[in-house]
Amino acid sequence: MDAPLKPADDDGPSLLFNQSLEKGLAVLRAFSARRRTMTLADVAAATDITKSSAQRMVFTLERLGYVRKHPQTRRYQLTPRVMEIGFNYLAADPLIDVANPFLSELTKVTTETSNLTEPDGLDMVYVARFVSSQFVPVHMPIGSRIPMYCTASGRAYLSALPEDEALALIERSERVAHTAHTRTAVDDIVDALRQTRLQGYATNSEELFLGDMTLAAPVIGSQGRPVAAVHLVAPTSRWTLDEAVRKLAPTLLQCARSLTTSVRGIG
Structure with missing residues (x-):
């Protein structure tokens, strides 16, 4: 299992830390060469979150265009839009x-x-x-x-x-x-x-x-x-x-x- 994301300074809990954002990023990071496509159960297991939480994260990311569901297999995969985030770093x-x-x-x-x-x-x-x-x-x-x-x-x-x-x-x-x-x-x-x-x-x-x-x-x-x-x-x-x-x-x-x-x- 991939290591969970942690705050950059990791000085302990903070009221400013947004756990929903953490989970959303963890879902994006869970996809890889080993996990090109995943079911909701796969996402939950890969990110160590509940299936209902995985469903909310995936639904939101799908609405935003970062993941899509294959019409036949019903499995989720990343879309090219994810590359925009990485490209912005390279460009800056x-x-x-x-x-x-x-x-x-x-x-x-x-x-x-x-x-x-x-x-x-x-x-x-x-x-x-x-x-x-x-x-x-x-x-x-x-x-x-x-x-x-x-x-x-x-x-x-x-x-x-x-x-x-x-x-x-x-x-x-x-x-x-x-x-x-x-x-x-x-x-x-x-x-x-x-x-x-x-x-x-x-x-x-x-x-x-x-x-x-x-x-x-x-x-x-x-x-x-x-x-x-x-x-x-x-x-x-x-x-x-x-x-x-x-x-x-x-x-x-x-x-x-x-x-x-x-x-x-x-x-």
């Missing part, structure tokens, strides 16, 4: 506009796929992506989420945080072994962060997906804190880790530093 985020030319050049120079991810909770979220014409083992569309603890972009971001903050995020992570290569021990991940701080970039070799290898560097904002990470995909079918570090890391670092300079200029 100045970092994406600033990053796009740098990512385009990074892909042009390296001939590999470049990405920009931003932090959200314990995950990094894809917000920009320039795809290589070459084979890419895993398709990660805009909006995809990946855990911080076992990815290069996540470790790049964590490495630029104060150590106590990074440790707290790692300890809160579920730390599932996605492959035989996934580092799940806190000490191992902390060691990887120390290495990342020394060299300026993080690496990930098949810890999340087999065949997938990435290199990432943090983007630092105007307050001296990380705001995002840039990463390159270097499939194991084309690269060894040593080759990727030698040939791709310098260009990646240059991109991240140039982006950091530009980001600090926009406040």
